[in-house]
Amino acid sequence: MIQDSNPMSEPLPPEVADPTAYKLRPRDILLGAQMLFVAFGALVLVPILTGLNPNVALFTAGLGTLVFQLVTGGKVPIFLASSFAFIAPIQLGVEQYGLGETLSGLAAAGVFYLALSLLIFWRGPGFLSRLLPPIVTGPVIMVIGLSLAPVAVNMASNGSETYSGGAALAVAGAALLATMLTALLAGGWLRLVPILVGIVVGYLVAIPLGMVSLAPVAEAPWFAIPSFTAPVFHLPSILFILPVAIAPTIEHFGDILAISSVAQKDYLRDPGVHRTLLGDGLATTLAAFFGGPPNTTYSEVTGAVALTRTFNAGIMTWAAIIAILLAFVGKLGALLQTIPVPAMGGILIILFGTIVVIGINSLVQAGQDLTQPRNLVIVAIILIFGVGGLSLKAGAFALEGIGLCGLAGVLLNLLLPQPRENQPLTARELAEVDVES
Numbered sequence: 001m002i003q004d005s006n007p008m009s010e011p012l013p014p015e016v017a018d019p020t021a022y023k024l025r026p027r028d029i030l031l032g033a034q035m036l037f038v039a040f041g042a043l044v045l046v047p048i049l050t051g052l053n054p055n056v057a058l059f060t061a062g063l064g065t066l067v068f069q070l071v072t073g074g075k076v077p078i079f080l081a082s083s084f085a086f087i088a089p090i091q092l093g094v095e096q097y098g099l100g101e102t103l104s105g106l107a108a109a110g111v112f113y114l115a116l117s118l119l120i121f122w123r124g125p126g127f128l129s130r131l132l133p134p135i136v137t138g139p140v141i142m143v144i145g146l147s148l149a150p151v152a153v154n155m156a157s158n159g160s161e162t163y164s165g166g167a168a169l170a171v172a173g174a175a176l177l178a179t180m181l182t183a184l185l186a187g188g189w190l191r192l193v194p195i196l197v198g199i200v201v202g203y204l205v206a207i208p209l210g211m212v213s214l215a216p217v218a219e220a221p222w223f224a225i226p227s228f229t230a231p232v233f234h235l236p237s238i239l240f241i242l243p244v245a246i247a248p249t250i251e252h253f254g255d256i257l258a259i260s261s262v263a264q265k266d267y268l269r270d271p272g273v274h275r276t277l278l279g280d281g282l283a284t285t286l287a288a289f290f291g292g293p294p295n296t297t298y299s300e301v302t303g304a305v306a307l308t309r310t311f312n313a314g315i316m317t318w319a320a321i322i323a324i325l326l327a328f329v330g331k332l333g334a335l336l337q338t339i340p341v342p343a344m345g346g347i348l349i350i351l352f353g354t355i356v357v358i359g360i361n362s363l364v365q366a367g368q369d370l371t372q373p374r375n376l377v378i379v380a381i382i383l384i385f386g387v388g389g390l391s392l393k394a395g396a397f398a399l400e401g402i403g404l405c406g407l408a409g410v411l412l413n414l415l416l417p418q419p420r421e422n423q424p425l426t427a428r429e430l431a432e433v434d435v436e437s
Contacts, residue, residue: 022074024314031310032318038304039081039319041195044336045351046082046293049151049344050090051099053291055226055326055333057082060292062323064283065316068295071279072271077305077313078259079320080283083296084351085248088147089241089402090293097240099291100232105241107231107288112245113252113281121274134366136409137250138359139379143386143405144244145355152352155345167209172346175202179347193300195347202343211340217331224330229291243403246410248296250362252280255297262306374416382409 039061047057061081068080086106093102119127156172159165179198182190190197206212256276260267267276276297283295301319305311326332368375384390386405 022069022313024317028310028312028315029318029322031315032320033322035079035301035304035315035319036322037196038193038300039079039298041193041199042084042298042300043081043323045195045199045344045347046084046087048336048339049087049348050293051094052090052293053227053229053333054336055224055328055330056228056290056292057287058323059226059327060283060287060290061295062320062327063290064287064295065320065323067283067286068276068279069313069317069320071282072275074313074317075265075271076256076259076267076276077263077311077316078255078297079301079316080280080295081298082293083248083284084355085141085144085251085296086241086244086294088144088151089244091151092401093237093241097234097237098232099229101234101237102241103229103231103288103291104233105237105239106294107285108238108242109245109248109294110281110283110285110288112242113249113277113284116249117274117278117281120277121272131410131414132246132250133413134362135368135375135378136382136406136413137246138363138366138368139382140246140386140402140406140409141250141359141362142356143359143383143402145352145357145359146383146387147389147402148348148352148355152345152348155341156349157345158341163209163211167211168342168345171202171206171209171211171340171342172349174205175199175343175346176349178202179350183350191303195351198347199339199343202346203339206340206343211342212338214335214338216334216338220334221330223328224333226327226333227291231288240401240403243406246406248294249277252277252297255299255302258299259297259302259305262302263311265311372419374419377416378409378412381405381412 043057043061044054046052047054061079064080068076068078086109090102090106093105156176157165157169159168175198178201179194182194182197186194186197203212253273256267256273267273280295280297287293287295301316363370363379370376370379382405385408386402389401390404391401392404
């Protein structure tokens with residue numbers, strides 16, 4: 001039998017046939033470092049704001065990304081790191097219950113993801129959209145941003161014993177302006193790191209104003225084991241934080257859809273959203289057991305993937321490994337702790353406002369008529385319960401803030417009757433329609 005010598009008839013190598021195939025190559029180390037650089041600003045911002053250790057956050061982000069890749073078979077080119085949705089609950093939880101107790105609530109949030117992934121595997125993803133429609137998730141996301149607004153303003157405007165409120169506003173304004181201009185006007189990879197640019201500019205403006213002391217950096221060792229903290233089981237903290245996981249769950253679906261569009265692969269089917277959510281949940285629970293913030297998929301990195309057209313998830317493996325290695329650099333953690341509070345405040349004005357806009361946009365995209373009585377009631381109660389800080393307490397049990405308003409929204413959506421035009425016609429009404437026609 002004569003063999004066809006036409007090279008076009010021969011199978012292509014796997015890396016040519018499928019650019020999304022997983023490959024761990026030394027030549028991709030710099031690409032991995034670039035992906036971590038894109039995520040770095042947001043990654044360390046959450047622990048700095050919540051009082052967690054940024055080196056621990058680096059470690060848990062890297063570990064979480066590796067776990068996610070293991071669960072999903074290395075098929076999805078995304079990076080997992082600190083979730084902004086949990087900033088307010090962590091701050092309030094640490095203040096009311098303590099760090100270890102709050103970590104138990106964060107671990108429970110990861111278990112919530114695991115339970116959802118099993119339900120999706122059993123029932124399919126459709127039930128989740130019925131349980132958590134935009135009329136519930138949109139206002140809850142808005143509450144997360146609105147409840148954080150006073151935090152951003154206070155951080156941006158408050159002076160201290162060493163510098164005035166005017167100096168604080170100057171640094172916050174510089175960081176805010178740099179972040180805005182980078183997001184609006186920058187091109188290429190620089191457009192993907194507006195947070196990092198804002199931090200650097202705010203830091204540089206703060207130095208001559210006497211708001212930065214590098215003494216802790218000089219005293220810190222080059223190598224240091226991160227200050228890991230174990231969770232302490234605490235039911236009130238778990239009940240307080242658990243409902244907050246609703247919003248990141250919906251965000252997870254959006255991020256998987258986004259990377260699917262970028263890579264032109266249906267990751268909702270292969271490896272399946274139940275696997276991606278399982279990976280996210282395991283990463284979040286593991287992070288809590290080490291004392292790190294919950295993990296979530298990073299849209300900034302998805303943007304970098306779209307820009308560089310590098311769909312190999314092995315690049316995210318290198319990003320994760322580099323993050324873990326940096327976690328043991330003591331001077332890096334000390335340097336991050338010297339970032340002036342007003343610089344963070346200026347950036348947060350945009351970030352927290354963006355969270356509110358995302359919630360509004362989810363309602364707009366879903367075409368919700370907010371003047372319709374049922375929708376009006378659900379949105380109004382969620383917003384006032386959440387922003388107003390309503391609290392239900394019975395002994396050690398407490399349900400308040402974002403958790404309470406999220407649970408109220410879910411229950412209202414399930415219990416309130418649908419408007420008449422959305423309900424199916426009864427047999428009698430169908431008969432009357434036939435007679436009239």
